[in-house]
Amino acid sequence: xxxxxxxxxxxxxxxxxxxxxxxxxxxxxxxxxxxxxxxxxxxxxxxxxxxxxxxxxxxxxxxxxxxxxxxxxxxxxxxxxxxxxxxxxxxxxxxxxxxxxxxxxxxxxxxxxxxxxxxxxxxxxxxxxxxxxxxxxxxxxxxxxxxxxxxxxxxxxxxxxxxxxxxxxxxxxxxxxxxxxxxxxxxxxxxxxxxxxxxxxxxxxxxxxxxxxxxxxxxxxxxxxxxxxxxxxxxxxxxxxxxxxxxxxxxxxxxxxxxxxxxxxxxxxxxxxxxxxxxxxxxxxxxxxxxxxxxxxxxxxxxxxxxxxxxxxxxxxxxxxxxxx
Numbered sequence: 001x002x003x004x005x006x007x008x009x010x011x012x013x014x015x016x017x018x019x020x021x022x023x024x025x026x027x028x029x030x031x032x033x034x035x036x037x038x039x040x041x042x043x044x045x046x047x048x049x050x051x052x053x054x055x056x057x058x059x060x061x062x063x064x065x066x067x068x069x070x071x072x073x074x075x076x077x078x079x080x081x082x083x084x085x086x087x088x089x090x091x092x093x094x095x096x097x098x099x100x101x102x103x104x105x106x107x108x109x110x111x112x113x114x115x116x117x118x119x120x121x122x123x124x125x126x127x128x129x130x131x132x133x134x135x136x137x138x139x140x141x142x143x144x145x146x147x148x149x150x151x152x153x154x155x156x157x158x159x160x161x162x163x164x165x166x167x168x169x170x171x172x173x174x175x176x177x178x179x180x181x182x183x184x185x186x187x188x189x190x191x192x193x194x195x196x197x198x199x200x201x202x203x204x205x206x207x208x209x210x211x212x213x214x215x216x217x218x219x220x221x222x223x224x225x226x227x228x229x230x231x232x233x234x235x236x237x238x239x240x241x242x243x244x245x246x247x248x249x250x251x252x253x254x255x256x257x258x259x260x261x262x263x264x265x266x267x268x269x270x271x272x273x274x275x276x277x278x279x280x281x282x283x284x285x286x287x288x289x290x291x292x293x294x295x296x297x298x299x300x301x302x303x304x305x306x307x308x309x310x311x312x313x314x315x316x317x318x319x320x321x322x323x324x325x
Contacts, residue, residue: 032266039258040274044281046251047119047126048289049243050111056240058230059111064222065244066107066252071219073253074212085213086205094199095210096217101192103218104225109185116178118292123282124164124302125182127309130275131157133190134312140194153311160304166297207260215252276306 053062078084086092114122134154161183165174203210262271279302286292 032262035258035262036271036274039255039262040277041281042250042255042258043274043278044123045285046247047110047114047123047282048285049247049251050122051114051119051286051290052243053240053247054111054115056237057233057244058226059108059115060222060226060230061233062111062244062247063104063107064219064226065241066248067103067215067219067222069245069248070252070256071212071215071248073249074208074215074256077253077257078208078212081208083206083209083212085216086203086209091200091203091205092213092217094195095214096221098192098196098200099214099218100221101188101195103215104221106185106188107218108222109181109188113178113181113185116175117182118286119290120283120286120292120294120298121164121179122182123279123286124298124305125179126186126282127275127279127302127305128157128161128183129186129189130309130312131161131305132187133193136190136194140198150312153308155308156311157305157308160301160306160308163297163301163304165301166295207263208257211256211260275309279306 050062053065057065086095110122110126113125131154134150165179200210259271259274283294283299283302287294
């Protein structure tokens, strides 16, 4: 769910290719800290909305609805700002690949995963994306050099994963398939980020234009896949449908616009810190609203994962990454 910046950017929402931000970000009506909190809440509750959506509709239908309503929001924003979709077959080809790895595939995997695992576990699995991103970037990006600190963070993070999964209990009571899908979804994000960084980092198009095109392509991909593997539902349950609407409009559309504004105002490093709040909110929402059970190892492991993810982040910061008082 994020604007693509470094390979460690926040994963919970549709990512967008890197473009050059404006030199002077516009003044915002709401303080960036307020918008940061709103974004954290939206993405944290997204896992609850996925769970509710899958209680009435097939996973592919949930994903298609999410992408469809999210795309509508961005199309409306483009119309207001008079933005046009990017041009060029090469750009659209790269965007199609990005749409698959950053939207269609992970959104679908999370929807399938939450048929059998709690939303709390899905949210925590999502927090492993920075760990996957760091591991992959060391192999795929020559400019990313390993340091002792980052390697230690990677090891610590995956120790946290084992704690969440309860490896000492032999994964007792854990749906291995659903958990594997959630972890694979988290892995898909950095694969997409690295691809974008290599192919679409300097297109000259705006974030909004590229995001709109990417979500449009992901929606088309799900429009093709969904009828092949699902049938039209016999009924239209209202609550799951409203959850899908909220997931798309807020968790995918509006959240992307908020995150884009944060990146432009306070820089990508500060904006991506939302990663560390999402699993906390997802866990609280799952327990409080859905009544999901929570073993001690889940929050303990999540804390270790987040600590490891924090260590894997580059320590360099430029002026644009410093929040303005």
